[in-house]
Amino acid sequence: MKLLKEKIVQEGKVLSEQVLKVDTFLNHQIDPVLMQAIGEEFAARFKDAGITKILTIESSGIAPSMFAGLTLGVPVVFARKRKSLTLSGNLYTSKVHSFTKNETNDISVSKDFINSDDVVLIIDDFLANGQAALGLMEILEQANAQNAGVGIVIEKGFQTGGSLIREKGVRVESLANIKSLENGQVTFFEETATV
Amino acid sequence: MKLLKEKIVQEGKVLSEQVLKVDTFLNHQIDPVLMQAIGEEFAARFKDAGITKILTIESSGIAPSMFAGLTLGVPVVFARKRKSLTLSGNLYTSKVHSFTKNETNDISVSKDFINSDDVVLIIDDFLANGQAALGLMEILEQANAQNAGVGIVIEKGFQTGGSLIREKGVRVESLANIKSLENGQVTFFEETATV
Numbered sequence: 330m331k332l333l334k335e336k337i338v339q340e341g342k343v344l345s346e347q348v349l350k351v352d353t354f355l356n357h358q359i360d361p362v363l364m365q366a367i368g369e370e371f372a373a374r375f376k377d378a379g380i381t382k383i384l385t386i387e388s389s390g391i392a393p394s395m396f397a398g399l400t401l402g403v404p405v406v407f408a409r410k411r412k413s414l415t416l417s418g419n420l421y422t423s424k425v426h427s428f429t430k431n432e433t434n435d436i437s438v439s440k441d442f443i444n445s446d447d448v449v450l451i452i453d454d455f456l457a458n459g460q461a462a463l464g465l466m467e468i469l470e471q472a473n474a475q476n477a478g479v480g481i482v483i484e485k486g487f488q489t490g491g492s493l494i495r496e497k498g499v500r501v502e503s504l505a506n507i508k509s510l511e512n513g514q515v516t517f518f519e520e521t522a523t524v
Numbered sequence: 525m526k527l528l529k530e531k532i533v534q535e536g537k538v539l540s541e542q543v544l545k546v547d548t549f550l551n552h553q554i555d556p557v558l559m560q561a562i563g564e565e566f567a568a569r570f571k572d573a574g575i576t577k578i579l580t581i582e583s584s585g586i587a588p589s590m591f592a593g594l595t596l597g598v599p600v601v602f603a604r605k606r607k608s609l610t611l612s613g614n615l616y617t618s619k620v621h622s623f624t625k626n627e628t629n630d631i632s633v634s635k636d637f638i639n640s641d642d643v644v645l646i647i648d649d650f651l652a653n654g655q656a657a658l659g660l661m662e663i664l665e666q667a668n669a670q671n672a673g674v675g676i677v678i679e680k681g682f683q684t685g686g687s688l689i690r691e692k693g694v695r696v697e698s699l700a701n702i703k704s705l706e707n708g709q710v711t712f713f714e715e716t717a718t719v
Contacts, residue, residue: 358601358637359586361594388582388602391554392590399556406553407583442553 330370330504334517336363337483337505343513347485348429355454355482356389367504368396371452371480374502375401378477380450382406382443384469386425386436386461389454393482397452406443408436408465421471425464428457436464438472445473456481456503459490466499478502485510486518525565525699529712531558532678532700538708542680543624550649550677551584562699563591566647566675569697570596573672575645577601577638579664581620581631581656584649588677592647601638603631603660616666620659623652631659633667640668651676651698654685661694673697680705681713 342350354360371393380401385394386408398405410425411434420437427434443449451465462479469476478500484491486506494501506518537545549555566588575596580589581603593600605620606629615632622629638644646660657674664671673695679686681701689696701713 352634353636354599357604357634358599359590359593360599361590362597364590365594388586388604391583391586392600395554395556395559395587395590398554399560402557404549404553404555405587409552409583439547439552441548 330367330520332363332366333482333505336360337507337515341515343510343515346510347488349483349485349507349510349515351483355392359392361392364392365396367393367482368398369400370504371397371450371502372400375450375477375480378450379448380477381447382449382474383452384408384438384443384449384465385452386410386465390452393454393480394452397450397480401450404442406438408438408468410434410436421468423464423467423471425460427460436461436468438468440472443469443472443474447472447474448477449474450477450480452480454482456484456490456494456501457488459488459493462490462494466494466497480504483507525562525715527558527561528677528700531555532702532710536710538705538710541705542683544678544680544702544705544710546678550587554587556587559587560591562588562677563593564595565699566592566645566697567595570645570672570675573645574643575672576642577644577669578647579603579633579638579644579660580647581605581660585647588649588675589647592645592675596645599637601633603633603663605629605631616663618659618662618666620655622655631656631663633663635667638664638667638669642667642669643672644669645672645675647675649677651679651685651689651696652683654683654688657685657689661689661692675699678702 340353383405394405422437481503484503484506508516535548578600589600617632676698679698679701
Protein backbone atom coordinates (compact mmCIF):
# COMPACT_ATOMS: atom_id res chain seq x y z
CA MET A 330 0.00 0.00 0.00
CA LYS A 331 1.79 3.02 -1.37
CA LEU A 332 0.40 5.68 0.98
CA LEU A 333 1.38 3.65 4.03
CA LYS A 334 4.90 2.88 2.78
CA GLU A 335 5.48 6.56 2.05
CA LYS A 336 4.36 7.44 5.56
CA ILE A 337 6.71 4.81 7.04
CA VAL A 338 9.64 6.17 5.05
CA GLN A 339 8.81 9.78 5.95
CA GLU A 340 7.97 9.40 9.63
CA GLY A 341 9.17 5.99 10.82
CA LYS A 342 12.21 5.94 13.08
CA VAL A 343 14.58 3.01 12.72
CA LEU A 344 15.77 2.46 16.28
CA SER A 345 17.73 -0.72 15.52
CA GLU A 346 17.85 -3.50 12.94
CA GLN A 347 14.82 -4.99 14.72
CA VAL A 348 12.82 -1.97 15.84
CA LEU A 349 10.81 0.51 13.81
CA LYS A 350 8.99 3.25 15.70
CA VAL A 351 5.83 4.57 14.06
CA ASP A 352 4.25 6.40 16.94
CA THR A 353 3.56 9.56 14.93
CA PHE A 354 0.71 7.89 13.04
CA LEU A 355 -0.08 4.38 14.36
CA ASN A 356 0.96 3.50 17.92
CA HIS A 357 0.53 6.61 20.04
CA GLN A 358 -0.51 9.49 17.83
CA ILE A 359 -2.91 8.17 15.19
CA ASP A 360 -3.62 9.62 11.75
CA PRO A 361 -7.37 9.10 11.14
CA VAL A 362 -7.13 9.74 7.37
CA LEU A 363 -4.45 7.07 6.97
CA MET A 364 -6.40 4.68 9.25
CA GLN A 365 -9.46 5.13 7.05
CA ALA A 366 -7.42 4.30 3.94
CA ILE A 367 -5.91 1.27 5.70
CA GLY A 368 -9.31 0.05 6.89
CA GLU A 369 -10.74 0.39 3.39
CA GLU A 370 -7.77 -1.51 1.94
CA PHE A 371 -8.33 -4.42 4.36
CA ALA A 372 -12.03 -4.37 3.48
CA ALA A 373 -11.24 -4.47 -0.25
CA ARG A 374 -8.81 -7.36 0.12
CA PHE A 375 -11.27 -9.44 2.18
CA LYS A 376 -14.52 -8.28 0.58
CA ASP A 377 -15.37 -11.71 -0.86
CA ALA A 378 -14.45 -13.68 2.26
CA GLY A 379 -17.87 -13.47 3.90
CA ILE A 380 -16.52 -11.76 7.01
CA THR A 381 -19.00 -11.46 9.91
CA LYS A 382 -16.66 -10.05 12.60
CA ILE A 383 -13.29 -8.41 12.97
CA LEU A 384 -11.12 -9.50 15.90
CA THR A 385 -8.24 -7.31 17.03
CA ILE A 386 -6.28 -6.66 20.22
CA GLU A 387 -6.00 -3.54 22.34
CA SER A 388 -4.80 -0.88 21.79
CA SER A 389 -3.17 -0.16 18.43
CA GLY A 390 -5.25 -2.66 16.46
CA ILE A 391 -8.48 -0.83 17.24
CA ALA A 392 -8.13 2.21 14.95
CA PRO A 393 -7.52 0.40 11.63
CA SER A 394 -10.13 -2.21 12.60
CA MET A 395 -12.84 0.42 13.07
CA PHE A 396 -12.63 1.57 9.47
CA ALA A 397 -12.41 -1.98 8.11
CA GLY A 398 -15.49 -2.86 10.17
CA LEU A 399 -17.35 0.21 8.97
CA THR A 400 -16.60 -0.59 5.32
CA LEU A 401 -17.39 -4.30 5.62
CA GLY A 402 -20.48 -3.58 7.73
CA VAL A 403 -19.43 -5.83 10.62
CA PRO A 404 -18.72 -5.31 14.35
CA VAL A 405 -15.19 -5.15 15.77
CA VAL A 406 -14.25 -7.16 18.86
CA PHE A 407 -11.01 -6.35 20.66
CA ALA A 408 -9.24 -8.86 22.88
CA ARG A 409 -8.26 -7.51 26.25
CA LYS A 410 -4.71 -7.88 27.54
CA ARG A 411 -4.05 -8.57 31.20
CA LYS A 412 -0.96 -9.47 33.18
CA SER A 413 -2.96 -12.28 34.67
CA LEU A 414 -6.57 -13.07 34.28
CA THR A 415 -9.21 -13.81 36.88
CA LEU A 416 -10.69 -16.91 35.32
CA SER A 417 -14.26 -16.69 34.20
CA GLY A 418 -16.34 -19.32 32.48
CA ASN A 419 -17.50 -16.90 29.86
CA LEU A 420 -14.12 -16.10 28.30
CA TYR A 421 -11.95 -17.50 25.57
CA THR A 422 -8.36 -16.99 26.70
CA SER A 423 -4.88 -17.37 25.33
CA LYS A 424 -1.34 -16.37 26.26
CA VAL A 425 0.69 -13.87 24.28
CA HIS A 426 4.39 -13.38 24.89
CA SER A 427 5.90 -10.04 23.91
CA PHE A 428 9.59 -10.37 23.03
CA THR A 429 9.97 -6.58 22.95
CA LYS A 430 8.62 -6.13 26.46
CA ASN A 431 9.73 -9.56 27.68
CA GLU A 432 6.40 -10.21 29.32
CA THR A 433 3.54 -12.63 28.86
CA ASN A 434 -0.03 -11.42 28.91
CA ASP A 435 -3.28 -13.28 29.05
CA ILE A 436 -5.65 -12.16 26.34
CA SER A 437 -9.37 -12.75 26.50
CA VAL A 438 -12.55 -12.40 24.51
CA SER A 439 -16.06 -12.83 25.86
CA LYS A 440 -17.87 -15.89 24.52
CA ASP A 441 -20.84 -13.60 23.89
CA PHE A 442 -19.19 -12.07 20.86
CA ILE A 443 -17.63 -14.83 18.75
CA ASN A 444 -19.19 -18.18 17.98
CA SER A 445 -19.14 -21.02 15.47
CA ASP A 446 -21.28 -19.09 12.96
CA ASP A 447 -18.64 -16.38 12.64
CA VAL A 448 -16.18 -15.85 9.81
CA VAL A 449 -13.52 -13.69 11.38
CA LEU A 450 -10.86 -11.37 10.00
CA ILE A 451 -8.01 -10.81 12.47
CA ILE A 452 -6.41 -7.35 12.27
CA ASP A 453 -3.33 -6.08 14.06
CA ASP A 454 -0.93 -3.19 13.73
CA PHE A 455 2.34 -5.16 13.66
CA LEU A 456 3.40 -8.70 12.77
CA ALA A 457 6.86 -9.62 14.03
CA ASN A 458 7.15 -12.91 15.95
CA GLY A 459 3.47 -13.52 15.40
CA GLN A 460 2.61 -14.12 19.02
CA ALA A 461 -0.40 -11.78 19.12
CA ALA A 462 -1.87 -13.11 15.86
CA LEU A 463 -1.31 -16.72 16.96
CA GLY A 464 -3.04 -15.95 20.27
CA LEU A 465 -6.02 -14.48 18.43
CA MET A 466 -6.10 -17.51 16.11
CA GLU A 467 -6.19 -19.77 19.16
CA ILE A 468 -9.21 -17.87 20.42
CA LEU A 469 -10.98 -18.45 17.09
CA GLU A 470 -10.22 -22.16 17.41
CA GLN A 471 -11.74 -22.20 20.90
CA ALA A 472 -14.83 -20.51 19.46
CA ASN A 473 -14.97 -22.91 16.49
CA ALA A 474 -15.16 -19.80 14.34
CA GLN A 475 -13.79 -19.68 10.81
CA ASN A 476 -10.53 -17.78 10.43
CA ALA A 477 -10.75 -15.87 7.16
CA GLY A 478 -7.25 -14.48 7.43
CA VAL A 479 -5.00 -11.97 9.11
CA GLY A 480 -4.71 -8.33 8.06
CA ILE A 481 -1.53 -6.61 9.21
CA VAL A 482 -0.65 -2.95 8.88
CA ILE A 483 3.14 -3.44 9.09
CA GLU A 484 4.81 -6.84 8.82
CA LYS A 485 8.45 -7.20 9.77
CA GLY A 486 9.01 -9.82 7.09
CA PHE A 487 12.54 -10.53 8.32
CA GLN A 488 11.08 -12.00 11.49
CA THR A 489 9.34 -15.36 11.71
CA GLY A 490 5.70 -14.50 12.48
CA GLY A 491 4.51 -14.25 8.88
CA SER A 492 5.95 -17.67 7.96
CA LEU A 493 4.55 -19.30 11.10
CA ILE A 494 1.03 -18.18 10.21
CA ARG A 495 1.21 -18.76 6.44
CA GLU A 496 2.56 -22.29 7.07
CA LYS A 497 -0.73 -23.04 8.80
CA GLY A 498 -2.50 -22.22 5.54
CA VAL A 499 -3.86 -18.95 6.87
CA ARG A 500 -4.07 -16.01 4.48
CA VAL A 501 -1.97 -13.05 5.62
CA GLU A 502 -2.37 -9.63 4.00
CA SER A 503 0.28 -7.14 5.06
CA LEU A 504 -0.14 -3.61 3.79
CA ALA A 505 3.59 -2.94 4.18
CA ASN A 506 6.06 -5.80 4.45
CA ILE A 507 9.50 -4.78 5.64
CA LYS A 508 12.46 -6.67 4.24
CA SER A 509 15.13 -4.99 6.29
CA LEU A 510 15.89 -2.19 8.73
CA GLU A 511 19.64 -2.44 8.16
CA ASN A 512 21.81 0.71 8.06
CA GLY A 513 18.95 2.77 9.43
CA GLN A 514 17.02 2.29 6.17
CA VAL A 515 13.57 0.79 5.66
CA THR A 516 13.36 -1.48 2.64
CA PHE A 517 10.18 -3.31 1.65
CA PHE A 518 9.41 -6.61 -0.03
CA GLU A 519 7.65 -6.17 -3.35
CA GLU A 520 3.88 -6.52 -3.08
CA THR A 521 2.24 -9.49 -4.70
CA ALA A 522 -1.36 -8.57 -3.97
CA THR A 523 -2.39 -5.34 -5.68
CA VAL A 524 -5.49 -3.47 -4.68
CA MET B 525 -27.96 11.83 21.32
CA LYS B 526 -31.02 9.79 20.49
CA LEU B 527 -29.36 6.91 18.61
CA LEU B 528 -26.93 6.31 21.48
CA LYS B 529 -29.61 6.44 24.19
CA GLU B 530 -31.72 3.95 22.26
CA LYS B 531 -28.74 1.63 21.99
CA ILE B 532 -28.07 1.93 25.74
CA VAL B 533 -31.70 1.10 26.55
CA GLN B 534 -31.75 -1.83 24.09
CA GLU B 535 -28.36 -3.40 24.83
CA GLY B 536 -27.00 -1.97 28.07
CA LYS B 537 -27.04 -4.27 31.08
CA VAL B 538 -27.65 -2.67 34.47
CA LEU B 539 -25.48 -4.75 36.79
CA SER B 540 -26.09 -2.61 39.89
CA GLU B 541 -27.17 0.92 40.80
CA GLN B 542 -23.62 2.00 39.92
CA VAL B 543 -22.63 -0.22 37.00
CA LEU B 544 -23.87 -0.20 33.42
CA LYS B 545 -22.32 -2.72 31.04
CA VAL B 546 -22.21 -1.68 27.39
CA ASP B 547 -19.75 -4.19 26.02
CA THR B 548 -21.94 -5.13 23.05
CA PHE B 549 -21.19 -1.84 21.29
CA LEU B 550 -18.57 0.25 23.15
CA ASN B 551 -16.18 -1.52 25.54
CA HIS B 552 -15.40 -4.91 24.07
CA GLN B 553 -17.42 -5.41 20.92
CA ILE B 554 -17.60 -2.09 19.08
CA ASP B 555 -20.26 -0.93 16.63
CA PRO B 556 -18.43 1.06 13.93
CA VAL B 557 -21.61 2.69 12.57
CA LEU B 558 -22.53 4.01 16.01
CA MET B 559 -18.91 5.11 16.64
CA GLN B 560 -18.98 7.09 13.38
CA ALA B 561 -22.22 8.82 14.45
CA ILE B 562 -20.73 9.54 17.90
CA GLY B 563 -17.50 10.90 16.41
CA GLU B 564 -19.43 13.16 14.04
CA GLU B 565 -21.57 14.40 16.94
CA PHE B 566 -18.47 15.35 18.97
CA ALA B 567 -17.05 17.06 15.88
CA ALA B 568 -20.27 19.03 15.37
CA ARG B 569 -20.41 20.16 18.99
CA PHE B 570 -16.78 21.33 19.00
CA LYS B 571 -16.51 22.48 15.38
CA ASP B 572 -15.97 26.14 16.28
CA ALA B 573 -13.49 25.50 19.09
CA GLY B 574 -10.36 25.54 16.90
CA ILE B 575 -9.38 21.99 17.89
CA THR B 576 -5.89 20.92 16.74
CA LYS B 577 -5.66 17.52 18.52
CA ILE B 578 -7.84 14.97 20.23
CA LEU B 579 -6.52 13.36 23.41
CA THR B 580 -8.02 10.11 24.65
CA ILE B 581 -6.96 7.11 26.73
CA GLU B 582 -6.57 3.46 25.79
CA SER B 583 -8.54 1.42 24.98
CA SER B 584 -12.23 2.28 24.72
CA GLY B 585 -11.69 5.97 24.00
CA ILE B 586 -9.89 5.24 20.75
CA ALA B 587 -12.82 4.21 18.54
CA PRO B 588 -15.06 7.27 19.02
CA SER B 589 -11.98 9.52 18.87
CA MET B 590 -10.97 8.19 15.45
CA PHE B 591 -14.18 9.38 13.83
CA ALA B 592 -14.14 12.73 15.64
CA GLY B 593 -10.55 13.20 14.47
CA LEU B 594 -11.43 12.24 10.91
CA THR B 595 -14.33 14.70 10.81
CA LEU B 596 -12.41 17.55 12.46
CA GLY B 597 -9.30 16.82 10.37
CA VAL B 598 -6.98 16.45 13.37
CA PRO B 599 -4.76 13.67 14.77
CA VAL B 600 -5.75 11.56 17.76
CA VAL B 601 -3.28 10.93 20.60
CA PHE B 602 -4.03 8.22 23.12
CA ALA B 603 -2.53 8.19 26.60
CA ARG B 604 -1.01 4.90 27.61
CA LYS B 605 -1.92 3.25 30.89
CA ARG B 606 0.67 1.38 32.94
CA LYS B 607 0.70 -0.12 36.39
CA SER B 608 3.89 1.77 36.98
CA LEU B 609 5.92 3.77 34.60
CA THR B 610 9.61 3.67 33.82
CA LEU B 611 10.33 7.36 34.02
CA SER B 612 11.44 9.07 30.86
CA GLY B 613 12.21 12.73 30.34
CA ASN B 614 10.09 12.84 27.24
CA LEU B 615 6.74 12.03 28.82
CA TYR B 616 3.91 13.92 30.43
CA THR B 617 2.55 11.70 33.18
CA SER B 618 -0.33 11.61 35.59
CA LYS B 619 -1.97 9.15 37.95
CA VAL B 620 -5.46 7.76 37.42
CA HIS B 621 -7.26 5.80 40.09
CA SER B 622 -9.98 3.42 39.00
CA PHE B 623 -12.62 2.93 41.70
CA THR B 624 -14.18 0.04 39.75
CA LYS B 625 -10.93 -1.90 39.55
CA ASN B 626 -9.49 -0.44 42.77
CA GLU B 627 -6.12 0.19 41.16
CA THR B 628 -4.04 3.22 40.27
CA ASN B 629 -2.38 3.47 36.88
CA ASP B 630 0.20 5.87 35.57
CA ILE B 631 -0.88 7.41 32.29
CA SER B 632 1.56 9.00 29.89
CA VAL B 633 1.75 10.98 26.68
CA SER B 634 4.90 11.68 24.70
CA LYS B 635 5.96 15.33 24.70
CA ASP B 636 6.39 14.99 20.94
CA PHE B 637 2.66 15.06 20.34
CA ILE B 638 1.12 17.80 22.47
CA ASN B 639 2.54 21.26 23.00
CA SER B 640 1.57 24.81 23.92
CA ASP B 641 0.25 25.56 20.42
CA ASP B 642 -2.40 22.85 20.72
CA VAL B 643 -6.09 23.29 21.39
CA VAL B 644 -7.14 19.89 22.64
CA LEU B 645 -10.46 18.09 22.84
CA ILE B 646 -10.42 15.28 25.43
CA ILE B 647 -12.64 12.30 24.56
CA ASP B 648 -13.45 9.28 26.69
CA ASP B 649 -16.04 6.52 26.72
CA PHE B 650 -17.28 6.94 30.31
CA LEU B 651 -17.36 9.72 32.88
CA ALA B 652 -18.07 8.51 36.42
CA ASN B 653 -15.70 9.73 39.13
CA GLY B 654 -13.82 11.75 36.55
CA GLN B 655 -10.40 10.35 37.38
CA ALA B 656 -9.40 9.59 33.79
CA ALA B 657 -10.58 12.95 32.45
CA LEU B 658 -8.86 14.81 35.31
CA GLY B 659 -5.64 12.89 34.58
CA LEU B 660 -5.82 13.87 30.92
CA MET B 661 -6.51 17.49 31.91
CA GLU B 662 -3.41 17.42 34.11
CA ILE B 663 -1.38 16.28 31.10
CA LEU B 664 -2.71 19.25 29.08
CA GLU B 665 -1.64 21.57 31.92
CA GLN B 666 1.86 20.07 31.86
CA ALA B 667 1.96 20.68 28.11
CA ASN B 668 0.61 24.24 28.48
CA ALA B 669 -1.93 23.24 25.87
CA GLN B 670 -5.40 24.75 25.74
CA ASN B 671 -8.19 22.48 26.97
CA ALA B 672 -11.17 23.03 24.66
CA GLY B 673 -13.40 20.68 26.58
CA VAL B 674 -14.27 17.11 27.33
CA GLY B 675 -16.44 14.91 25.11
CA ILE B 676 -17.95 11.89 26.85
CA VAL B 677 -19.93 9.07 25.29
CA ILE B 678 -21.76 8.05 28.49
CA GLU B 679 -21.77 10.17 31.64
CA LYS B 680 -22.99 8.66 34.88
CA GLY B 681 -24.44 11.96 35.99
CA PHE B 682 -25.30 10.60 39.44
CA GLN B 683 -21.58 10.34 40.20
CA THR B 684 -19.31 13.29 40.89
CA GLY B 685 -16.94 13.42 37.88
CA GLY B 686 -19.05 15.73 35.73
CA SER B 687 -19.43 18.30 38.52
CA LEU B 688 -15.73 18.17 39.40
CA ILE B 689 -14.78 19.04 35.83
CA ARG B 690 -17.53 21.60 35.14
CA GLU B 691 -16.64 23.39 38.40
CA LYS B 692 -13.22 24.05 36.89
CA GLY B 693 -14.93 25.94 34.07
CA VAL B 694 -14.26 23.19 31.54
CA ARG B 695 -16.93 22.48 28.94
CA VAL B 696 -18.26 18.91 29.17
CA GLU B 697 -20.39 17.45 26.38
CA SER B 698 -21.92 14.10 27.24
CA LEU B 699 -23.83 12.35 24.49
CA ALA B 700 -25.86 10.38 27.02
CA ASN B 701 -26.12 11.52 30.62
CA ILE B 702 -27.51 8.92 32.98
CA LYS B 703 -29.61 10.15 35.89
CA SER B 704 -30.13 6.80 37.55
CA LEU B 705 -29.69 3.06 37.24
CA GLU B 706 -32.14 2.32 40.06
CA ASN B 707 -34.50 -0.67 39.81
CA GLY B 708 -32.52 -2.04 36.89
CA GLN B 709 -33.73 0.85 34.69
CA VAL B 710 -31.65 3.41 32.82
CA THR B 711 -33.06 6.92 33.04
CA PHE B 712 -31.38 9.92 31.41
CA PHE B 713 -31.11 13.60 32.22
CA GLU B 714 -32.77 15.80 29.63
CA GLU B 715 -30.31 17.16 27.08
CA THR B 716 -29.60 20.84 27.08
CA ALA B 717 -27.33 20.97 24.03
CA THR B 718 -29.14 19.96 20.86
CA VAL B 719 -27.22 18.98 17.76
